[in-house]
Amino acid sequence: AxxxxxxxxxxxxxxxxxxxxxxxxxxxxxxxxxxxxxxxxxxxxxxxxxxxxxxxSNLGTVFLREGKPSFKVVKETILTEEFQLEAEEKKEGEEEKKEEGKKLKLGEVLTVIEWPRKEEKSGLVRMKAKVKSDGSTGWVTTMGNQGTVFAEMLP
Structure with a gap:
C-alpha cells in the first residue's frame, strides 16, 4: 500500500x-x-x-524490488507511433477504428523507453518501448481501461 x-x-x-x-x-x-x-x-x-x-518487512519479507526495464506481451496488442490512440474517440457500442500499427504477438519482449503512464482521455496505460525481436519502437498499451493486462513486467 x-x-x-x-x-x-x-x-x-x-x-x-x-x-x-x-x-x-x-x-x-x-x-x-x-x-x-x-x-x-x-x-x-x-x-x-x-x-x-x-x-x-522487519522479518525480511520483500514487497518491492528493482525491476528490469523489460515487459512481455501477455495479450495481443499493437505498437503505434503516437501515445494517444485514435480509437479513444469512439462511443460505446460503435465499431473501433482500425489503428495503424504493428501487431504484437503473445510472448514478444519489449524494452522500456518511457515507463507506462495513463493516457487521460482513454484511460489506457501506455508505454514507449522497443521490440526486442526486430528493434521497432513505438507506443504499446500495457493495461486497458477496464484492467485488462496486455504486457507485464518481466521478473
Missing part, C-alpha cells in the same frame, strides 16, 4: 499497489527505526499517486 506520511503510526493509506505495478522511487530507502521496516517515497507510474511504500 501507499501511505501518505513516513511514520506508519500517523499515516493514512493512499491506495493499494498491485502485483507487478511499476513505481518510481522519489526518496529513500529509509529505515523506520520504530517498526524496523524499510520504506521508499514513490510515485505509482500508472496514475501518479505518491506515497510511502514498504520495501521489506
Amino acid at each position: 501507499l501511505i501518505d506520511v513516513f511514520p506508519v503510526t500517523t499515516s493514512k493509506p493512499q491506495r493499494k499497489l498491485d502485483t507487478r505495478e511499476v513505481v518510481e522511487v522519489l526518496e529513500g530507502p529509509v529505515r523506520d527505526t520504530l517498526t524496523k521496516v524499510t520504506r521508499v517515497k514513490c510515485r505509482a507510474v500508472r496514475d501518479n499517486v505518491e506515497g510511502w511504500a514498504t520495501v521489506s
Whole structure:
C-alpha cells in the first residue's frame, strides 16, 4: 500500500499497489527505526499517486524490488507511433477504428523507453518501448481501461 506520511503510526493509506505495478522511487530507502521496516517515497507510474511504500518487512519479507526495464506481451496488442490512440474517440457500442500499427504477438519482449503512464482521455496505460525481436519502437498499451493486462513486467 501507499501511505501518505513516513511514520506508519500517523499515516493514512493512499491506495493499494498491485502485483507487478511499476513505481518510481522519489526518496529513500529509509529505515523506520520504530517498526524496523524499510520504506521508499514513490510515485505509482500508472496514475501518479505518491506515497510511502514498504520495501521489506522487519522479518525480511520483500514487497518491492528493482525491476528490469523489460515487459512481455501477455495479450495481443499493437505498437503505434503516437501515445494517444485514435480509437479513444469512439462511443460505446460503435465499431473501433482500425489503428495503424504493428501487431504484437503473445510472448514478444519489449524494452522500456518511457515507463507506462495513463493516457487521460482513454484511460489506457501506455508505454514507449522497443521490440526486442526486430528493434521497432513505438507506443504499446500495457493495461486497458477496464484492467485488462496486455504486457507485464518481466521478473
